[in-house]
Amino acid sequence: DAGVTQSPTHLIKTRGQHVTLRCSPISGHKSVSWYQQVLGQGPQFIFQYYEKEERGRGNFPDRFSARQFPNYSSELNVNALLLGDSALYLCASSFITGDTGELFFGEGSRLTVL
Amino acid sequence: EDQVTQSPEALRLQEGESSSLNCSYTVSGLRGLFWYRQDPGKGPEFLFTLYSAGEEKEKERLKATLTKKESFLHITAPKPEDSATYLCAVQAGNQGGKLIFGQGTELSVKP
Numbered sequence: 001d002a003g004v005t006q007s008p009t010h011l012i013k014t015r016g017q018h019v020t021l022r023c024s025p026i027s028g029h030k031s032v033s034w035y036q037q038v039l040g041q042g043p044q045f046i047f048q049y050y051e052k053e054e055r056g057r058g059n060f061p062d063r064f065s066a067r068q069f070p071n072y073s074s075e076l077n078v079n080a081l082l083l084g085d086s087a088l089y090l091c092a093s094s095f096i097t098g099d100t101g102e103l104f105f106g107e108g109s110r111l112t113v114l
Numbered sequence: 115e116d117q118v119t120q121s122p123e124a125l126r127l128q129e130g131e132s133s134s135l136n137c138s139y140t141v142s143g144l145r146g147l148f149w150y151r152q153d154p155g156k157g158p159e160f161l162f163t164l165y166s167a168g169e170e171k172e173k174e175r176l177k178a179t180l181t182k183k184e185s186f187l188h189i190t191a192p193k194p195e196d197s198a199t200y201l202c203a204v205q206a207g208n209q210g211g212k213l214i215f216g217q218g219t220e221l222s223v224k225p
Contacts, residue, residue, distance in 0.1 A: 004157070033211060042118075042201050042215030043158065056210045090157050094211065102148070103213065105157030 002027070004106035006091050012112045013081050021076040021109045025093030031055075032074040033103065034066055035090040043090055049074055078111075086113045116141045116206050120216035127192055127223050135187040135200055135219045143207025147185050149178050150201040152218070158201055192223045 005024045013019055025032050031050040035043035045058040049068035063079045072093075078085055088110050092103035119138045127133055139147065146165050150158035162171040164180040171178045175196065177188040187200055199220045203213040 031211060033213075035213075035215075040217070042120075042203070042217045043213075044215070045212045048211045050211075056212045058212065092157075102160050102163060103158075104160070105150075107155070107157050 004091055004093050004104050006089075006106040006109050008109055009107065010110045010112075012114060014114050015081055015083060017081050017113075018077065018079050019081060019111060021078075021089050021091075021111075023074045023076070023091030023093075023106060025072050025074070025091075026104055029093035029095050029104070030072055031094045032068055032072065033092045033094075034074070034076045035092065036060075037088040037090055037108070039087075046076070046089075081113045083113050086111060116204065116209075116214050118202055118204055118214050118216035120200075120202050120219050122219060123217065124220045125222070127189075127221070129193055129223055129225050130191045132188070132190045132192070134189070135202075135221070137185040137187070137202030137216055138183060139185070139202075139204050139216075140183075141204045141206045141214070145205040145207050147180055148203045148205070148213065149176075149185070149187055150203065152199045152201055154199075161200075189221070192221075194223050194225050197221055197223045 033048040034046040037043040047066040048056040052068045066076045068074045088108040090108045092105045121136045149161040152158045162178040167182045199218040201218045203215040
């Protein structure tokens with residue numbers, strides 16, 4: 001069975017640009033979460049979506065937004081990129097929301113902002 | 115403020131040399147404590163969930179334990195393939211599915 005898939009795997013942007021990251025959850029999983037992982041740090045929660053509704057938001061500026069589609073896939077959008085947005089962006093899926101920390105992570109999208 | 119602190123930041127062991135990783139936490143209403151393994155360039159891989167003090171879980175050479183303030187990941191007779199970063203995370207009672215991660219312990223096991 002396919003795991004969580006993310007695209008693109010690597011990308012380079014310049015300051016001020018916009019980026020869209022995509023995630024397909026494991027088949028049957030209805031909850032998708034996004035995390036940012038800066039080098040040498042643990043993942044930091046950005047968003048959680050369940051059944052196309054936002055169920056949680058971390059301490060990130062409004063430049064960060066996300067959505068979930070009817071097929072449960074998800075997009076993370078970041079506007080007006082800053083150098084500090086350089087990180088590994090991880091998508092994780094689970095069958096339900098809020099009841100388990102057993103998240104299944106993708107391999108991430110490595111964003112470099114120059 | 116909910117917080118997770120892991121120690122040490124890095125640990126180097128010889129193959130077969132047992133040791134423990136520590137995860138200290140402060141959280142409002144712990145719903146669960148989780149251990150993940152992360153290999154370089156990969157996403158975290160789930161290992162264990164612990165829900166209450168006194169609980170223990172085992173998987174191969176790994177054993178996780180939980181008290182009211184900390185968790186330990188014991189590694190018995192490690193092998194080079196156990197080399198990875200081990201992440202601890204907590205889920206608070208009032209924050210849905212959000213996980214709060216520690217910074218991780220980078221484990222290196224030399225043959």
